[in-house]
Amino acid sequence: MAKTILLLSLVALTFSCLAFAFEPSPLQDFCVADTTSPARVNGLACKDPMMVQASDFSFSGLHIPGNTSNAVGFGAKAVNVVQVPGLNTLGISLVRLDYAPWGINPPHTHPRASEILTVIEGSLEVGFVTSNPENRLISKVLQKGDVFVFPVGLVHFQRNVGHGNAFAIAALSSQNPGVIxxxxxxxxxxxxxxxxxxxxxxxxxxxxxxxxxxxx
Structure with a gap:
């Protein structure tokens, strides 16, 4: 009986660890990133709470379009823990995505985050591909105000299919989602x-x- 209880406890602990496999829940009100700390942890070390300022939790400039003067006609402006130290341990971030006419956000993945995208202006063709062996394309054309979700780790893309510039705001489930x-x-x-x-x-x-x- 004792062995059974121990086994069940280990199983429960395993599933609990898997549930928090990406980013742990905060254990205090906040853990503002201390970018000057030499400590090497999974994330960033915490600044002294008494030294925290409102500026650690804010960002200005998301209203300014990104630069789309490049080969793919796409620009991104990230708001993650690099720009907002207060995001450290909170498991969220934002990005503004701008597209020239027929510009694309090329096929890519976010290794540490799922993404939810909202079209603010224009029309976007979006899609993701499921994993092997099916490699099924799930795609849709979005209009202003539409929302689409890209599951963590899957290859996905966006393309401006409207007549003018387009832009979207995306939220991601990591303070530092990464992009490949x-x-x-x-x-x-x-x-x-x-x-x-x-x-x-x-x-x-x-x-x-x-x-x-x-x-x-």
Whole structure:
């Protein structure tokens, strides 16, 4: 009986740990990030609470459009723990996303967060791909005021399909969600991934891979 109780306790503890696998719940009112601390923890060390100011919890400038003058016609302005130290341990962040006409937010993932996106202006085609082996595309065209959710870790994208500029606000379930842009990671890694390996993976000629790598 004692062994059964112990086993059930371990199972319950395991599921409790999994439930908080991404970011732990705060154990105090706040833990404002101390970026000057030499301590290395999973997150950032806490500033002395008596030294905390309102500026640790605020950010200005989200009304200013991001720069879309680039090859993909897209700009992002993040509001995470780097910009707002007070987000440390709170498990949330924001990002403003701006799109030139037919601009795209290329296929990418957030390794540490799910995302919920709201279209503020314009029309966006959005979608994500489910994991192997199905690799099913789930996609939709959103209009102003529409909302879409991207599950954690899945490859997703957005494209402006309207006639003018578009922008959206997205919230993410991490103070530091991270972003892995697929093309940059695969073709722009440092050092480069062997071109013959990529050619075999993508089933294309090695010269095509080398041309793409050169662009990155």
């Amino acid at each position: 842009t697929i093309a940059n990671a695969v073709f722009g890694s440092k050092a480069p991934i062997a071109s013959d390996l990529l050619a075999k993976a993508f089933q294309v000629d090695k010269k095509i891979v080398e041309q793409i790598q050169w662009k990155f």
